[in-house]
Amino acid sequence: MSTEQHRYRLTVTWTGNRGSGTSSYRDYGRDHIIAAAGKPDIPGSSDLAFRGDAARWNPEDLLVASVSACHKLWYLHFCSVNAIVVERYEDAAEGVMVMDKDGGGRFTAIALKPKIWISSGDAELALKLHHDAHEKCFIANSVNFPIGCEAEILQA
Incomplete structure (x- = not known):
């Protein structure tokens, strides 16, 4: 079994200095910009619950989005090689995070x-291919919590 390596480089630049740095917990913003060469910037912050900006992406949003997007990409691949024509795909993904007392x-x-x-292909197989997508998903294989999938197949 060969191992092929891929590297992903980006920068996260804090933009929340309001003039006094981190002089106190309430005096700085959590805003940042996620950037990578050749891609649009992503405005980030912390979750609103942690003094962040609700209009910006937070790390928790991005983790759930990464799991969902990776699963979708593998799923579409398996559909394409199994003569199942997907016309539309929407995922209402949800993550659960628990906080410790500390x-x-x-x-x-x-x-x-x-x-x-x-629009064509075996609907039963289309449902089963979610298992294969989960097994191959790079992000799902990298986390230490369960990822469930409740898929619904509809005719276009």
């Missing part, structure tokens, strides 16, 4: 709830 925390689960509209 302020730390962790994700305990992510639930994927994709609705997939197909």
Whole structure:
């Protein structure tokens, strides 16, 4: 078995200095910019619950989005090689994070709830391919909590 390595480089630049740095917990913003060469910037912050900006992406949003997007990409691949024509795919993904009394925390689960509209192919196989997508998903294979999938196959 060969191992192929891929590297992902980006920068995260804090933009929340309001003039006095981190002189106190309430005096600085949590805003940052996620940037990578050749890609649009992503405005980031912390969750509103942690003094962040609700209009910006937070790390928790991005983790759930990464799991959902990776699963979708593998799923579409498996559909394409199994003669299933997907016309539309929407996932209402949700992650659960629990906080410890000391302020730390962790994700305990992510639930994927994709609705997939197909115009041709075996609907039963289309449903089963979610298992294969989960098995191959790079992000799912990198986390230490369960990821469930409640898929619905619809006719386009």
